[in-house]
Amino acid sequence: MPDLREARLALIPVLAENSSYGYIGRTALMKYMYFLQTLRGLPLGYRFTLYSYGPFDSDVLADLGSAETLNAIDSEAVMYPGGYGYQIKPGNKAKWLKDRAAAFLDKHKSDVKWVADKFGSLTSPQLELVSTIIYVDREAAQMKEKLKLADLSNRVHEVKPHFTGAQIFSFAEGLAKDKLLQSVR
Numbered sequence: 001m002p003d004l005r006e007a008r009l010a011l012i013p014v015l016a017e018n019s020s021y022g023y024i025g026r027t028a029l030m031k032y033m034y035f036l037q038t039l040r041g042l043p044l045g046y047r048f049t050l051y052s053y054g055p056f057d058s059d060v061l062a063d064l065g066s067a068e069t070l071n072a073i074d075s076e077a078v079m080y081p082g083g084y085g086y087q088i089k090p091g092n093k094a095k096w097l098k099d100r101a102a103a104f105l106d107k108h109k110s111d112v113k114w115v116a117d118k119f120g121s122l123t124s125p126q127l128e129l130v131s132t133i134i135y136v137d138r139e140a141a142q143m144k145e146k147l148k149l150a151d152l153s154n155r156v157h158e159v160k161p162h163f164t165g166a167q168i169f170s171f172a173e174g175l176a177k178d179k180l181l182q183s184v185r
Helices: 004-017 026-038 058-069 094-100 102-107 109-119 124-142 149-159 165-177
Strands: 049-051 054-056 073-080 083-090
Touching: 004 026, 004 058, 004 073, 004 083, 004 094, 004 102, 004 109, 026 054, 026 058, 026 083, 026 109, 026 124, 049 124, 054 124, 058 073, 094 102, 102 109, 124 149, 124 165, 149 165
Parallel strands: none
Antiparallel strands: 049 054, 073 083
């Protein structure tokens, strides 16, 4: 069994391979790791906190840097009409790293596929919003609060005022319908 760090590093090229684009960005990587840990229960050991663009743990970026140093991934800056971003693709040592973590990856193959299928079509802002809704929901659930969907949406709007109330409610409603929220009654 690989150590936790190897398993986390190996997930990075696997997440990129499971993307319909053949690559993922940094926002997607951060949110997919959050979803894998929070929604699917993978024992990744990250400690996410809420930052400007939703749940964040600097260890995810440290793992990305390590995976790049090992040549398990290639990360390239690309220009978009609204700025720049990154394309993270499997590197020439991806197979070597995945082989080292094969038992962990096999055990969680369906979880990775679920995250890719469920969230792979979302844009970076949508991933920010969805992950923040889940984060606020989990905080409320931890405090044993039972919220109405509108109350959860209002809390998220306080944190993310650049999203409309209707956008927040719509995504929260979808998450509730999929039984991914814990505090909503």
